[in-house]
Amino acid sequence: MIRRILKVMTAILTLLPKRLSLLLYELNSNTNCTWQIALRYCIVGSLCKAIGHNVYIGKRVTLKNIENITIGDNVSIHDMCYIDGYGGIKIGNNVSIAHNTSILTSTHTWSDQSIPIKYNQVIAGKVVIEDDVWIGCAVRILYKVTIGQRSVIAAGTVVTTNLQSGWLGAGIPMKHKKKLEDW
Structure with missing residues (x-):
């Protein structure tokens, strides 16, 4: 009902x-x-492009370029997250995104020295978060990244490269720290 x-x-x-x-x-x-x-x-x-069932969006969550975002089932996006879908975002099923996390799908170039950096070309790159992922608080996920299924990203991590399925990623920049099945 x-x-x-x-x-x-x-x-x-x-x-x-x-x-x-x-x-x-x-x-x-x-x-x-x-x-x-x-x-x-x-x-x-x-x-947005699509949204699944049982999706929680906490308070003060900023969603930019929302028409480029797809959200699966059983997803929680906690308070004060910043998510910009300019380059496209696909969030799978059973994903938890802790508070104060940012997901960015674009970056500025700085090659044209005749104009300020903020007016240089912007490059878009899709972010994919596969099923069964836990993203800790204050994580920064940058453009052109895929987070593999059944993975964890530790709090405070800056994700600049892909995270393979079944791994814990942590650090600035993120590195593969431990296979989850080894715990």
Whole structure:
């Protein structure tokens, strides 16, 4: 019954102009009241490529270029995360993203010295987070990275390269630290 209600609310929200939907999202992002969590889910579902069931989006989560983001089932994105889908993001099933994490899908170049760096070309690169991944708090995932299934990224890690399935990644920059099955 609840799924059906959420599906209808999401369908209704798709009829709103994008700017109005984004405003509604911002107005409902300051607390974790049950109804606000449900409304955030519906708003995000109306704007992103796809969203699965049982998705939690915490308070003060910033979502940029949301139309390029796909979210699977049983995903939790905790408070104060920053996620920019400019280059595309695919989040698999059973993924937990702890608070204060950033996922960036683009980077600036600096080769044209005649203009400031911030006006140089921007390069996009998709981020893929496969199924059954736990991302610790304050992790930074940079563009063009794949996190393999059943993996863990330790708190405070800066991810600049792919993480193979079944590994713990940690450090700045991230390195493969330990195979999870060895624990």
